[in-house]
Amino acid sequence: MKAEVKDVYDFDWSNACDEGKESFINLLLPLLDSGQEIDLYNWLKEHRLLLRSGKCPSKFCGADMIWSKARVRDKYNWKCSMKGCAGRLPIRHSSFFSNIHCEMRKALETILGWCERQSVEECASRLDLCPRVVTRIYKQCIDVAAENIAAHQEEWALGGIGGVVLVDVFPSVYMSPNYLAKQSPNEARPKRILCIADLKCLPPRVWMTLLDDKFEDLKKVKEECEEQLSEPPVKKKRISWKGGGDREEKGVGAVLAHLAQIVLPGTKVVGTSRWVPQQPLQRLTGLCGVSVESLVALDQPDTKCMLNNLRGIWRTTSEICEEAQTLPRRDARQYMLEYMWRQINGSSSSAALENILGHIASHYSDAKAAVKVETIDL
Structure with missing residues (x-):
């Protein structure tokens, strides 16, 4: 037979x-x-x-x-x-x-x-x-x-005309207040993770990357962002390349470079003023936006509705970011990519299989x- x-x-x-x-x-x-x-x-x-x-x-x-x-x-x-x-x-x-x-x-x-x-x-x-x-x-x-x-990065073109994306970098007071409270001066610097949530999807689809990751297709945009962001400030101040302030400027340049590639034209960007300054955002990416701080300021003193909404949007993402802190850098990146894969391909265990x-x-x-x-x- x-x-x-x-x-x-x-x-x-x-x-x-x-x-x-x-x-x-x-x-x-x-x-x-x-x-x-x-x-x-x-x-x-x-x-x-x-x-x-x-x-x-x-x-x-x-x-x-x-x-x-x-x-x-x-x-x-x-x-x-x-x-x-x-x-x-x-x-x-x-x-x-x-x-x-x-x-x-x-x-x-x-x-x-x-x-x-x-x-x-x-x-x-x-x-x-x-x-x-x-x-x-x-x-x-x-x-x-x-x-x-x-x-298949084309599947992660977020936003669009009339769309809204929420941007933050872990750790953040809006993403991970409990995680920040546990930090001490002796602990190692946490991995900074850029998170972009597309609010047109329910639940929001979240794109993530280690902020220090370098991609060839982002190199040119990032250099342009860093060059314009590192213009001498109004007040004369000596800038050390080893200083924390400079690292933050370079971080802002990386955030804007990623936004320029990931977010579609016509999208409104909602982000913290620390990582998404409005004037450089418009000048370097062509995107318009609003600061999270201005929205939180509209909360009634006894409600904190906007603040709670922000933390609700980031809840699952912040858990992924916290778990990534315990992993070596490569494993942390793979872990985040797995989470992104499941958002598109894992609607059920059968679909994921x-x-x-x-x-x-x-x-x-x-x-x-x-x-x-x-x-x-x-």
């Missing part, structure tokens, strides 16, 4: 309807049952999560390979089609799963755990896996999600792989 491994290349992840996204998890779960390996492998190959064809390693003969039963964890491997050739490759070769040491179905269940935001310990206990394996899978998911966000698998397929698939039908001997 032979089971056909179908190669359907016209599957498009992006064309799935909302109803399909909600039912996606229900389509995949039956394939994760023990004994369903063939159907699962067919599904993974159909969706470009495993290679659909293989070539014998060059140190052997380079001929085409076929799937064959084997006494390995996955029960199958790639075997050279040339009689007498000893060429073999694991079915996970050149895939997301190549360095993951657990059953394929458990690896997929771990990806689902990441989509559901389960902790490493919780997921490892539920699936009876080593926490190190779960950590590796989570990290690979985060790396794929972060790469997707970095490669479909989207992350689609992005994994795009990342690992070999565009030059030959389209062919393979068979598994049973």
Whole structure:
């Protein structure tokens, strides 16, 4: 008996309807049952999560390979089609799963755990896996999600004509008053994180970046901002490049450079006067705005309505920023990109699962792989 491994290349992840996204998890779960390996492998190959064809390693003969039963964890491997050739490759070769040491179905269940935001310990206990394996899978998911966000910055064009964006830099009295209260002079300087919230979305869509990050496409705008912002002040004052004031000016230049790239023309910018000074904002980005301080000043003394609204908008974002403070710089950046990815792709655990698998397929698939039908001997 032979089971056909179908190669359907016209599957498009992006064309799935909302109803399909909600039912996606229900389509995949039956394939994760023990004994369903063939159907699962067919599904993974159909969706470009495993290679659909293989070539014998060059140190052997380079001929085409076929799937064959084997006494390995996955029960199958790639075997050279040339009689007498000893060429073999694991079915996970050149895939997301190549360095993951657990059953394929458990690896997929771990990806689902990441989509559901389960902790490493919780997921490892539920699936009876080593926490190190779960950590590796989570990290690979985060790396794929972060790469997707970095490669599709056009999805983060915020605002627009008539739109409003809220801008602040963590830590801030409007974002994180409790965090600021815990700081002491002996503690290390916190990572400054620029946050831009697009208020046309509910909940607001928040774009984040470490303020000191340098992007090639921002370099020219940032230099222009810093040059104009560093003009001699009215009062003669010696400026030291090592002084805190100068660091703040450079920080303001970076904020305006990011606003110039991320925020669409016609958007009203609401930000603190410290980080979004109104005259440089208009001169350097063409955007108009209003200061947060002027809006908070309109609050009635006994209500603090505007202040509470601002802190409500930033609540989740400030929690992400606080968590990022505990991570190394690269991990903090990846953590924020993961949060941004979930805002667009994680409306539900089912939608998150479909989207992350689609992005994994795009990342690992070999565009030059030959389209062919393979068979598994049973």
